[in-house]
Amino acid sequence: MPSEFALLSSMILVATAAGGLFAKRMSVSLIFLFYSSVTLGIIFTLYGSVLVGLLHIITFAGAISVMLLTSMLMIGESNLDIGVRKLEGLVVGAVAALGAAASYIVFARLPSSGTQEALQPFSLLQFIWQFRPWDLLILIMIFASSMIAVANLFSREP
Amino acid sequence: MNTVSFLVWLLPLFSVPLVPLVGYVRESWTKWFAVLVSGLTALLGLYQIQVFGTALSESAATWVPFLNVLLEVKVDGLSVILSAFVSCLSFVIILYSAGYMKHDKAHVRFYSLILLFVGGMLGLVMAGNIVQLYFFWEIVGICSALLIAHEGERPEARQAGFKAFIVTRFGDASLLIAVILILITFHTGSLDGMFSSLSQVPSATTLLIGALILVGAMAKSAQVPFHVWLPDAMEGPTPVSALIHAATMVNAGVYLVARMFPVFQTSSVLLTAVLGVGLASMVLGALCASTSEDLKKILAYSTISQLGLMFVGLGLGSWSSAIYHLISQGLFKALAFMAAGSVITVVGTRDIESMGGLRRKMRYTYVAFLFASLAMVGLPPLVGFWTKDQILGLASGNLVAFSLVALASVATAFYSFRALIKVFHGSGGVEARESPPVMTVPMMLLVVSVIGGVVIFINQSLIPTLSISELTFYPVLASMCALATGLGIAYVAFSSRVEATRAWFQSSGFLVQSRRVLLEAFGFDRFYIFLYRSLFRPLIRGLSEIQTGVLGSNIGLLLATLVLLIVLIATGVI
Amino acid sequence: MITDQQIFLATATVMVLLGISSMVYSRNLVKTVMSFQVVVFGANLALFSSGLTTSSNLISDSLVLFSIVVGASVEAVGLAIVVTVHRKYGTLNPMEIRRLRH
Numbered sequence: 001m002p003s004e005f006a007l008l009s010s011m012i013l014v015a016t017a018a019g020g021l022f023a024k025r026m027s028v029s030l031i032f033l034f035y036s037s038v039t040l041g042i043i044f045t046l047y048g049s050v051l052v053g054l055l056h057i058i059t060f061a062g063a064i065s066v067m068l069l070t071s072m073l074m075i076g077e078s079n080l081d082i083g084v085r086k087l088e089g090l091v092v093g094a095v096a097a098l099g100a101a102a103s104y105i106v107f108a109r110l111p112s113s114g115t116q117e118a119l120q121p122f123s124l125l126q127f128i129w130q131f132r133p134w135d136l137l138i139l140i141m142i143f144a145s146s147m148i149a150v151a152n153l154f155s156r157e158p
Numbered sequence: 159m160n161t162v163s164f165l166v167w168l169l170p171l172f173s174v175p176l177v178p179l180v181g182y183v184r185e186s187w188t189k190w191f192a193v194l195v196s197g198l199t200a201l202l203g204l205y206q207i208q209v210f211g212t213a214l215s216e217s218a219a220t221w222v223p224f225l226n227v228l229l230e231v232k233v234d235g236l237s238v239i240l241s242a243f244v245s246c247l248s249f250v251i252i253l254y255s256a257g258y259m260k261h262d263k264a265h266v267r268f269y270s271l272i273l274l275f276v277g278g279m280l281g282l283v284m285a286g287n288i289v290q291l292y293f294f295w296e297i298v299g300i301c302s303a304l305l306i307a308h309e310g311e312r313p314e315a316r317q318a319g320f321k322a323f324i325v326t327r328f329g330d331a332s333l334l335i336a337v338i339l340i341l342i343t344f345h346t347g348s349l350d351g352m353f354s355s356l357s358q359v360p361s362a363t364t365l366l367i368g369a370l371i372l373v374g375a376m377a378k379s380a381q382v383p384f385h386v387w388l389p390d391a392m393e394g395p396t397p398v399s400a401l402i403h404a405a406t407m408v409n410a411g412v413y414l415v416a417r418m419f420p421v422f423q424t425s426s427v428l429l430t431a432v433l434g435v436g437l438a439s440m441v442l443g444a445l446c447a448s449t450s451e452d453l454k455k456i457l458a459y460s461t462i463s464q465l466g467l468m469f470v471g472l473g474l475g476s477w478s479s480a481i482y483h484l485i486s487q488g489l490f491k492a493l494a495f496m497a498a499g500s501v502i503t504v505v506g507t508r509d510i511e512s513m514g515g516l517r518r519k520m521r522y523t524y525v526a527f528l529f530a531s532l533a534m535v536g537l538p539p540l541v542g543f544w545t546k547d548q549i550l551g552l553a554s555g556n557l558v559a560f561s562l563v564a565l566a567s568v569a570t571a572f573y574s575f576r577a578l579i580k581v582f583h584g585s586g587g588v589e590a591r592e593s594p595p596v597m598t599v600p601m602m603l604l605v606v607s608v609i610g611g612v613v614i615f616i617n618q619s620l621i622p623t624l625s626i627s628e629l630t631f632y633p634v635l636a637s638m639c640a641l642a643t644g645l646g647i648a649y650v651a652f653s654s655r656v657e658a659t660r661a662w663f664q665s666s667g668f669l670v671q672s673r674r675v676l677l678e679a680f681g682f683d684r685f686y687i688f689l690y691r692s693l694f695r696p697l698i699r700g701l702s703e704i705q706t707g708v709l710g711s712n713i714g715l716l717l718a719t720l721v722l723l724i725v726l727i728a729t730g731v732i
Numbered sequence: 733m734i735t736d737q738q739i740f741l742a743t744a745t746v747m748v749l750l751g752i753s754s755m756v757y758s759r760n761l762v763k764t765v766m767s768f769q770v771v772v773f774g775a776n777l778a779l780f781s782s783g784l785t786t787s788s789n790l791i792s793d794s795l796v797l798f799s800i801v802v803g804a805s806v807e808a809v810g811l812a813i814v815v816t817v818h819r820k821y822g823t824l825n826p827m828e829i830r831r832l833r834h
Contacts, residue, residue: 006736010743017747017770021754033766040773044780049793059804071811075818088757099749102728103742107734707830714756
């Protein structure tokens with residue numbers, strides 16, 4: 001039985017990635033991609049490998065996002081308007097849906113093999129007790145900053 | 159342990175990297191180093207013959223374990239006699255080239271390629287499995303192309319080398335498919351293993367393998383329709399023409415068919431095809447040589463013709479007769495090329511119309527060319543007579559083959575005497591002096607071997623011997639008549655003593671027309687260029703439209719392939 | 733019966749295809765780099781999920797680390813190229829930059 005967390009996080013991942021690619025303004029696109037990398041980092045962390053998760057967040061949500069932001073600043077405002085036409089968006093969506101469907105077909109055909117201990121949501125978060133307070137602090141800082149970014153995103157300048 | 163059989167081809171191969179080292183010390187020492195190495199190889203080849211009687215055992219070393227391919231050496235009569243022939247002839251020609259290439263600047267490149275070629279050819283001849291044979295086949299092909307293009311500053315030489323490589327590539331591709339088929343069918347590349355299980359394989363497979371091998375041999379041995387590279391290959395230096403394109407590499411095709419003869423014997427269709435190819439090449443080569451004005455091109459077409467005769471021998475069912483003619487043709491053709499090279503260096507041009515009367519000024523060269531021509535037309539007791547007439551005798555059962563071979567013999571006599579008369583006889587005012595001894599001594603060596611070469615064929619037990627008693631009367635009579643006819647026509651047409659008929663020959667309408675056709679070699683080159691322009695160029699233009707230069711479209715193609723792959727996996731095809 | 737690993741593999745496939753198809757139609761080179769980043773996400777997820785069925789994820793972890801580093805450096809170089817292209821050609825639309833064709 002698949003863990004709900006896996007399904008949920010995967011959907012958030014795909015949704016944010018698609019949002020990042022279909023967005024009409026570059027800055028919005030950048031924020032969506034930031035959230036996509038944070039989600040992927042969470043997936044990595046909670047499924048057993050904290051090191052990879054943290055490094056992923058540091059690299060992508062940290063360095064790469066800053067790099068993209070810098071290059072956008074260098075290029076200038078006028079060039080930053082991008083968008084996806086209807087037809088192209090449909091094609092992209094169709095290809096992605098094809099990928100999902102094909103995976104489903106292939107996996108449904110496979111004999112159910114191997115046992116995997118179902119990760120209970122409770123045990124997923126057990127690492128918090130095993131962390132050093134310093135690492136926990138960094139994690140809290142990352143989440144806090146992202147919440148601030150979300151709040152900023154949904155507020156308009158008067 | 160079978161050291162000699164491995165050493166005979168490993169020695170030249172391993173000496174190739176040493177040539178630049180020697181050249182670094184002093185450039186002029188490279189040629190003597192090459193002479194030394196080829197001399198040692200010749201000694202090894204001859205020693206191998208001597209030791210052969212005491213049953214050298216076969217040994218093998220692992221080479222490509224994945225494909226179950228071993229580095230094997232097949233030591234039997236055919237490979238031993240051919241390796242001795244190749245190594246000795248290479249030694250003579252390399253000695254000749256030490257004098258010929260005196261003014262050349264790129265000694266290191268030339269001699270390293272020549273040594274690589276000698277090693278490759280010997281490895282080809284002694285190869286014990288088909289993969290090894292193919293490996294050395296490719297080595298020999300690339301060395302030939304690079305040596306043709308030796309004088310890289312001349313665009314004709316570069317283009318000729320390129321042309322040789324491309325045309326023989328078709329044969330190489332065909333041979334590669336044959337090798338793969340052999341590996342799949344017989345599960346081993348070893349020649350012995352192949353021949354022992356030949357009868358259990360369906361005949362359609364052996365027919366296909368034989369046909370592919372035949373195409374490969376045709377391209378390498380310059381048979382119709384793959385002969386177009388050999389006349390242009392004369393742009394290379396004369397030692398290259400003598401060694402590679404007369405005596406050794408072009409014989410690789412004949413050797414391949416002879417080695418694979420059990421495959422060819424399973425089907426009479428294949429043998430008929432071999433016979434047909436040989437007859438066509440023989441006639442075409444002889445006719446085109448009759449009108450060519452370039453001395454080396456005459457010899458090139460003559461080589462095509464003689465190789466055709468070898469294929470005729472193979473097609474008539476006797477591989478030993480083809481191998482004998484291979485040896486004798488190698489001897490007299492190398493001799494002819496060496497004499498031609500000597501003439502060309504002294505006179506400065508390859509055009510025979512501007513030569514004449516060299517008989518008195520270059521005596522040794524004249525003797526050499528005279529004996530080469532006499533051997534080629536089959537005058538007894540020179541070496542060419544025995545081998546050519548044996549094939550003629552084999553053809554006596556087949557009317558078409560016999561008449562075509564006789565016709566080609568007339569033409570052979572005609573063009574050889576034409577060349578002889580135009581270059582050496584008559585009165586010419588060309589300034590000439592004899593070549594240095596380092597060039598004339600090898601020529602004289604070959605003259606001796608051409609005169610007395612028949613002892614090779616009789617006094618040995620390596621391959622089925624050429625029995626003199628088999629030479630029946632009528633084929634010999636026919637060949638002598640052909641010789642006389644050709645000589646007569648050439649004398650009448652070109653010798654300066656008979657003015658009236660000579661003028662008639664120059665101006666006869668039919669002859670002028672046919673000369674135009676023959677100078678173009680029946681238009682094969684034009685046909686191939688036409689094929690390229692009409693078939694390939696539109697295809698190339700059409701395909702290049704796919705690359706639009708837009709990033710999106712290129713990635714779109716990638717995406718389309720990926721989607722196709724996913725769909726195929728999902729629906730279960732893959 | 734679909735396990736977690738298979739869910740992640742399916743998402744990884746979707747991410748990769750999303751990224752590549754978005755690269756086809758992008759009208760801005762920076763968006764091309766962003767879609768490349770999405771592809772890298774998918775690849776890393778696939779690599780990571782291959783280690784979920786075994787108890788020790790050492791090999792898959794190290795492979796993911798490799799992939800992260802390589803992906804980050806490719807993106808960095810890609811952005812450098814984008815900035816230079818903008819400086820040289822004035823436009824960022826890949827459909828207008830076709831100098832290599834003619």
